[in-house]
Amino acid sequence: MSLDLSIIIPAYNEEDRIGNSLSEILKYLSNSDSRTELIVVDDGSSDKTAAVAEEICAGSPDIPSRVIRYEANRGKGFAVKTGILAAAANIALFSDADLSTPIEEAEKLIAPIRNGEYDVTFGSRALDRSLIGTHQPWRREQGGKVFNLVVRLMTGMPFWDTQCGFKAFDLTKFRPLLDVMKIDRFGFDVEFLYVSKLRGLRLKEIAVRWNNDERSKVSVIRDSVRMFDEVRQIRGNAKAGIYGKTDAD
Numbered sequence: 403m404s405l406d407l408s409i410i411i412p413a414y415n416e417e418d419r420i421g422n423s424l425s426e427i428l429k430y431l432s433n434s435d436s437r438t439e440l441i442v443v444d445d446g447s448s449d450k451t452a453a454v455a456e457e458i459c460a461g462s463p464d465i466p467s468r469v470i471r472y473e474a475n476r477g478k479g480f481a482v483k484t485g486i487l488a489a490a491a492n493i494a495l496f497s498d499a500d501l502s503t504p505i506e507e508a509e510k511l512i513a514p515i516r517n518g519e520y521d522v523t524f525g526s527r528a529l530d531r532s533l534i535g536t537h538q539p540w541r542r543e544q545g546g547k548v549f550n551l552v553v554r555l556m557t558g559m560p561f562w563d564t565q566c567g568f569k570a571f572d573l574t575k576f577r578p579l580l581d582v583m584k585i586d587r588f589g590f591d592v593e594f595l596y597v598s599k600l601r602g603l604r605l606k607e608i609a610v611r612w613n614n615d616e617r618s619k620v621s622v623i624r625d626s627v628r629m630f631d632e633v634r635q636i637r638g639n640a641k642a643g644i645y646g647k648t649d650a651d
């Protein structure tokens with residue numbers, strides 16, 4: 403049976419949240435006629451994330467699912483890339499393990515890819531702020547705006563929210579680009595979008611609902627410093643020609 407969609411959930415120390423989220427996704431899938439597989443990537447968790455995920459998945463044997471696990475924590479970017487390499491469908495969606503963007507929003511991202519209109523679609527909290535129910539803490543939200551401004555200035559990309567944990571890809575076009583992707587932690591989203599754009603894929607930022615779950619795993623200081631450094635690396639890689647050339651070059 404061929405699959406229409408692979409849903410990828412990167413997960414790091416998510417034993418408290420992932421059970422509910424996977425149950426919701428499985429319920430959503432059992433009510434839809436899309437043939438979808440669910441791939442959980444346990445990013446070197448030190449808790450029972452993988453065991454919880456396996457147990458929930460085993461409860462829905464009709465829906466193809468698997469849990470991939472590796473021992474060392476490598477970062478969300480590495481986890482998402484691992485999921486993309488394992489995906490069997492031609493379209494993949496990744497979502498944060500806390501479902502801050504409800505899984506019902508998936509169709510907004512997938513339909514434009516299925517229709518052949520776009521190659522990469524990504525959720526945005528900046529285009530229609532009325533869709534945000536629970537906001538991130540004030541500092542985090544302001545930090546996010548500053549980060550996106552820096553991304554715009556440093557990469558020239560015209561997007562307003564590169565960091566929402568809800569993105570979809572035409573894998574026939576996107577998977578070949580993974581070879582040049584270098585960023586393994588939270589800056590990976592910027593590299594995904596930057597390289598996709600550079601290599602001529604069609605990108606679309608799409609307003610989605612968002613209800614922040616306050617049990618964040620992000621360490622504001624450590625992860626912000628890393629993310630700014632990753633954006634700097636992306637710019638350096640671009641200048642060094644690591645991402646390949648555009649037609650204009």
Ligand SMILES: Nc1nc2c(ncn2[C@@H]2O[C@H](COP(=O)(O)OP(=O)(O)O)[C@@H](O)[C@H]2O)c(=O)[nH]1
Pocket residue numbers: 411412413414415416445475476477478479481497498499500502567615617618619620621
């Ligand atoms: N913090 C963190 N999250 C990771 C890592 N690898 C994968 N993730 C996943 O990245 C997603 C976003 O994390 P979350 O704490 O919800 O971020 P926030 O909502 O932006 O504060 C979740 O699905 C995490 O489980 C990692 O190394 N560190």
Ligand SMILES: [Mg+2]
Pocket residue numbers: 498500502615617618
């Ligand atoms: Mg979250």
